Amino acid sequence: MASRCSGSHSLFLPFLYPSLFVSRATSASRLATRTIASRRHSSTHVAQEPPSSRLNPAPDDYASPNFADKASLTLYAGPGGHGCISFMRDAYLPDGPPNGGDGGHGGNIYIQAVHGETSLHKLARRRFIRAGRGKTGQGSAKGGQRGEDVIITVPVGTVLRELEREDPVAEEAVLQRALRAKRKAEKRAKREREEELARRELVMTDEEIEEDRLIEEERKAKKPELEDDEPEDPERHKWLLYPGLSKSDLKTIALPKAPRRQRLYHQPPGPIQIDLSRPSPQPILLATGGVGGLGNPHFVSREFPRPIFATKGERAVTMQIELELKLLADVGLVGLPNAGKSTLLRALTNSRTRVGNWAFTTLQPNIGTVVLDNYKGRPVIKSYKRYPAAASSTGSHEEEVRVEQRTRFTVADIPGLIEGAHLDRGLGMEFLRHVERAAVLAFVIDLSAGPAVKALDALWREVGLYAQMREEEERDREVDSRIDWDLASNGDTQRPYGGNMMIADAPETPKEESGLHITAKPWFVVATKADLPETQENFKQLKEYLEKINNGTAPHPSGVEKGTWTENCAVIPVSAIHGQGVDRIVHWTVGLLDE
Structure with a gap:
C-alpha cells in the first residue's frame, strides 16, 4: 500500500502542517538577514570615498539633466464664443422678447521671463500652445464664459522671434478694401458703358439700335445673373441663423449690416522680436483671443422686431514663434575640447556633469552654482551686486542703484570650441551664444596639450569673429524693422479694424564704433x-604673455583695438582633478563681479 505522504504529496506539507517548517524558515530568514546586513555594510563602506574621487568619477557616474536651448512653438489664441438666439417664454408670455446672451471672448497668450526656469525642454516637447475658447452665450441674457489665458514661462535670457502669423481680422480688412475697390470699378465701368451707348444712339439708325438691343438680350439670356444684381454678401458667414429655418428661408432671409467689432486687447504688430534679458514684471501679450459673438437682442429694430439671427465668435490669431535661450551665467567657461572644463565645474560647484578623457564629452551646456553664503554662519566671501532700482519715488533724474548681498554665482560650461567654430564647425556656433551674456569669461587652457599662448589666441579669435557676425546680423535686422514701420511711408496710421499702429522710433545717429561688446x-x-x-615652462610663457597685454605691449588676443578689457588679465594655475587652486578662482571671480 502506497504511503499517503509520498513524494507526490510532499508539495502540500507546508500548507497542511506549517508548524513542522517554522524552525527551518526561521533559520533561512536569519541567514537572509545576515546577507542583507553584510551587503548594506559593504555598500555603506563604498559610499564613504575620499572627496577627491568625485572629481575623477567612473564613466557612468554623472547626471544628465534635461536641457534645450531652442524651441519652435505654434500659438493658437482662443476663438470667441457664438452669440445665442433665444426668446423669453413665460406662462402668460409665449412669444416674449429676445434674450440671447453674448458669447465669451477667447483667451490670450502671454510670455513671461521668470527666475525659476532654466531650460526650454518642456516647451520643445509641447510644440503647440492653445488658449481657451470662449463659451457660447445662453438664454435669459446669460453671457458666455471667457476663455482661459495661457502664460508661457521661459528662462531669463530667452530671445523670441516671430516666424509666421495668421490674423483673421487683418485678412478680413484687406478683403473688405479689395471688395470696395472692385465695386467702385464695376460701377465706373457700367456708367462708362451706358454713356457710350447713349452717345452711339445719337448717331445710330433705328435698325442699328434694334440690332444692338437683340444682341444685349441674347447676352443676358446666356448669363442668368444680371450685372445690376447685388453680389452675395461677403459677411454672410459671420451670422448664426435660427436652426428651425427651412433651406429656402436660409437662402432668402434678409440680414442687417454686420456690426464692426473692436478687439478687447490690441494685437501687437508684427514681426514680434523680444529680448527677455531680465525678469518680466508682468506678462507680455503675444496673441489676442477672438471677440465673442453678439446675441439676438442687439439686432432688435423696427425692421427686425424678433431677430432670428446672431453673430458668430471671431476667429483668433495663429502664430509661429522661435525661442532661443542665451544663458545668463555669471561666468562662462570657454576652452578647447578635453581641456578640463567639466572637471573644473565639478571642483567649483556641486555639479555632476559628465567627465571623460576624450574630446566632446560635453554635448550640451551645463550650469553649476558656487554658494558663497549657505546661511550657516559667516559667508565664505562677502560680495555685493549692484543694479538699477525698479522705480524712483523721487523726481530726480539721477539713476538710483540698488545694492544687494551676493550669496551665489553661476558658472556655465559650454562644449569645446575648435577652429572655425564661428562658421558652425564642430559644436561651436550652436552654443557660442551662451557666452554672449556671461558677465565674466574664463578661458580654460590645458598646459599639457601644447603652447598655451597659441591656444588662447585661437579661442579669442573664434569668440571675436562670432561676436562680430552676430552684431552684423542684429544691425541688418534692426534696419529691416525700421523700414517696415518708417514714418515716411504713405498711408494712414489708423488700422481699419481698430486701434493705433505702433510706429518704431526714428533711427538714431550712428555712434562711433568701439570694440565689440564681448571683448569688453x-x-x-x-x-x-x-x-x-x-x-611649468608653458605656464611661464602664458603668464609673460598676459603681462604684456596688461602693459599694452601686446594687443588684445581678439584683434580689436578699442574698448577691450586689458586692465587686469590674470592666469590662475589649478589642478582640477585634485581640487588644488580652485579657491583662488572663486575669490578672483567675485572681485571681477563686484567691479
Whole structure:
C-alpha cells in the first residue's frame, strides 16, 4: 500500500502542517538577514570615498539633466464664443422678447521671463500652445464664459522671434478694401458703358439700335445673373441663423449690416522680436483671443422686431514663434575640447556633469552654482551686486542703484570650441551664444596639450569673429524693422479694424564704433593640469604673455583695438582633478563681479 505522504504529496506539507517548517524558515530568514546586513555594510563602506574621487568619477557616474536651448512653438489664441438666439417664454408670455446672451471672448497668450526656469525642454516637447475658447452665450441674457489665458514661462535670457502669423481680422480688412475697390470699378465701368451707348444712339439708325438691343438680350439670356444684381454678401458667414429655418428661408432671409467689432486687447504688430534679458514684471501679450459673438437682442429694430439671427465668435490669431535661450551665467567657461572644463565645474560647484578623457564629452551646456553664503554662519566671501532700482519715488533724474548681498554665482560650461567654430564647425556656433551674456569669461587652457599662448589666441579669435557676425546680423535686422514701420511711408496710421499702429522710433545717429561688446567683458585664464612637472615652462610663457597685454605691449588676443578689457588679465594655475587652486578662482571671480 502506497504511503499517503509520498513524494507526490510532499508539495502540500507546508500548507497542511506549517508548524513542522517554522524552525527551518526561521533559520533561512536569519541567514537572509545576515546577507542583507553584510551587503548594506559593504555598500555603506563604498559610499564613504575620499572627496577627491568625485572629481575623477567612473564613466557612468554623472547626471544628465534635461536641457534645450531652442524651441519652435505654434500659438493658437482662443476663438470667441457664438452669440445665442433665444426668446423669453413665460406662462402668460409665449412669444416674449429676445434674450440671447453674448458669447465669451477667447483667451490670450502671454510670455513671461521668470527666475525659476532654466531650460526650454518642456516647451520643445509641447510644440503647440492653445488658449481657451470662449463659451457660447445662453438664454435669459446669460453671457458666455471667457476663455482661459495661457502664460508661457521661459528662462531669463530667452530671445523670441516671430516666424509666421495668421490674423483673421487683418485678412478680413484687406478683403473688405479689395471688395470696395472692385465695386467702385464695376460701377465706373457700367456708367462708362451706358454713356457710350447713349452717345452711339445719337448717331445710330433705328435698325442699328434694334440690332444692338437683340444682341444685349441674347447676352443676358446666356448669363442668368444680371450685372445690376447685388453680389452675395461677403459677411454672410459671420451670422448664426435660427436652426428651425427651412433651406429656402436660409437662402432668402434678409440680414442687417454686420456690426464692426473692436478687439478687447490690441494685437501687437508684427514681426514680434523680444529680448527677455531680465525678469518680466508682468506678462507680455503675444496673441489676442477672438471677440465673442453678439446675441439676438442687439439686432432688435423696427425692421427686425424678433431677430432670428446672431453673430458668430471671431476667429483668433495663429502664430509661429522661435525661442532661443542665451544663458545668463555669471561666468562662462570657454576652452578647447578635453581641456578640463567639466572637471573644473565639478571642483567649483556641486555639479555632476559628465567627465571623460576624450574630446566632446560635453554635448550640451551645463550650469553649476558656487554658494558663497549657505546661511550657516559667516559667508565664505562677502560680495555685493549692484543694479538699477525698479522705480524712483523721487523726481530726480539721477539713476538710483540698488545694492544687494551676493550669496551665489553661476558658472556655465559650454562644449569645446575648435577652429572655425564661428562658421558652425564642430559644436561651436550652436552654443557660442551662451557666452554672449556671461558677465565674466574664463578661458580654460590645458598646459599639457601644447603652447598655451597659441591656444588662447585661437579661442579669442573664434569668440571675436562670432561676436562680430552676430552684431552684423542684429544691425541688418534692426534696419529691416525700421523700414517696415518708417514714418515716411504713405498711408494712414489708423488700422481699419481698430486701434493705433505702433510706429518704431526714428533711427538714431550712428555712434562711433568701439570694440565689440564681448571683448569688453572681464576675463581671465585658468591653466589646468598645472601639477604636472613638464607644464611649468608653458605656464611661464602664458603668464609673460598676459603681462604684456596688461602693459599694452601686446594687443588684445581678439584683434580689436578699442574698448577691450586689458586692465587686469590674470592666469590662475589649478589642478582640477585634485581640487588644488580652485579657491583662488572663486575669490578672483567675485572681485571681477563686484567691479
